[in-house]
Amino acid sequence: MRTAAARPARRCAARGRRLALAAVAALALPLSACGAQDGPDLSVEGAYMPQPVTDELAAGFLTVVNDGDRAAELTGVSSDLAARVTVHETVDGTMRPAASVDVPAGGRLTLESGGTHLMFEDLTRRPAKGETVTVELRFKDADPVTVDMPVQSATYTPSHHRH
Numbered sequence: 001m002r003t004a005a006a007r008p009a010r011r012c013a014a015r016g017r018r019l020a021l022a023a024v025a026a027l028a029l030p031l032s033a034c035g036a037q038d039g040p041d042l043s044v045e046g047a048y049m050p051q052p053v054t055d056e057l058a059a060g061f062l063t064v065v066n067d068g069d070r071a072a073e074l075t076g077v078s079s080d081l082a083a084r085v086t087v088h089e090t091v092d093g094t095m096r097p098a099a100s101v102d103v104p105a106g107g108r109l110t111l112e113s114g115g116t117h118l119m120f121e122d123l124t125r126r127p128a129k130g131e132t133v134t135v136e137l138r139f140k141d142a143d144p145v146t147v148d149m150p151v152q153s154a155t156y157t158p159s160h161h162r163h
Contacts, residue, residue: 041068060118076138083122
């Protein structure tokens with residue numbers, strides 16, 4: 001048997017359940033946002049270094065993939081193989097250092113022979129085919145990415161460039 005005095009208690013309990021559900025929903029929203037994409041999501045594919053033909057210089061090639069929803073800006077590169085590692089652009093047949101290069105959101109930055117590429121200057125040693133060179137890529141708005149770059153023959157051409 002329900003009494004008039006029980007109705008306010010039931011209404012109060014129902015309101016309490018609604019408030020509790022609202023609080024859970026409010027907490028869940030920020031937690032679900034933690035798994036959402038927010039910023040660059042970087043990885044590297046196809047990294048390699050042709051075996052250097054001199055003791056001073058080497059080149060490096062790779063593709064930076066950005067599966068994120070914001071562009072990333074490659075601002076620096078380092079390796080214990082060289083005193084300096086720089087990004088070079090080839091424009092009108094002339095190589096020149098680039099202060100930074102962009103990796104578009106949802107896109108790729110391909111560093112390849114004849115285009116934008118890495119230059120290793122003042123080598124600390126001359127790596128041989130079969131060795132691996134470690135390189136750190138630094139970005140303005142993302143964590144650094146460490147890449148193990150296998151050394152290939154001086155005349156190596158990746159299969160996607162062969163016709």
